Amino acid sequence: MDWLLWGSGGIIALAYLAGFVLPHDAPLGLGVFTHGVQEMMNLMWWGILVGMLAVGLIDRVPREFVIGIIGRDQGAKSLVRAVAAGVLLDLCNHGVLMVGAKLYERGASLGQVFAFLIASPWNSLSLTIIIGVLMGWGWMAVFLVASLAIALLAGLVVEALERAGRVKPNPNRVDLPADFHVWREAKAGLRATRYDMAFARDVARRSLTASRMVLRWLFFGVVLAALIQATVPTEIFATWFGATLLGLFTTLIAATIIEVCSEGSVPLAADLMTRAQAPGNAFTFLMAGAATDYTEILVLREVTGRLKAALLLPLLTVPQVVAIGWALNAAG
16 A cells, blocks of 8 residues: 555545635635645646556666667757657656656666756646746747757766766666667567557556656645645745845755646746746746655666765755856846
């Protein structure tokens, strides 16, 4: 019995249904909690389902193809492919976490997974366009370039640490034969696949079993975030966090504690941009989902089996995010 999965899932189900009955100002913060669960699940459900579907499909793909597509050799080129995949994959930070975990199991290096996760959450094409609409296309371009630079640099550092023996390589990685051609083999595999009900059942089964590990922490994060929302109003971001060094750090801390789905982070970041006049805080709030998300760290620890590897994500990204956020506040 996975008590964390079913316990958190049961609380979410009860709170979601109670949200239709309880008013927002119900006593003991129950209204805020139940409506918070409703809002987060309404934003996240499609990302979770698409992420589960992607995981089920990737689980059918041999490891050789994953390595062949992302890059058989570690380095800048393979990291650029991982970043491009993160940008083009239109998923929220919770759905994309499932895909990142599965990529590691399929043989992608830790540096490639870091680059993929950092580049992905709010850099999906739809959310990038929303940022342009809410904050201006100039700021959208600045935020996009800065986040991609963080993703690439973090990936390069992790791979350098791996070559130096400070980080263990992915035990799932496979060596490809010299005559292995990804697209030729992929076409042959697609032609040999029968897309029938047996295929659909197999993908559905793989989606459920492969996603359990991520869903248990995801549901726990939703419950914890809703509890904090019941005591910490989100309006605090727009009124108390100005374009100062203190405001930058408090934004980072608050965004770390209150886990916000990438869809929900964009309007809140826009509030920081317009009301608080703090573009650096807006960028920091957007990046906090990838830099300090405790769900992400817990999942990485479980996937890699190493807490040290999981903690590398915030250790490498937070200093870069704070430095860029401070520079944007100074320039903005």
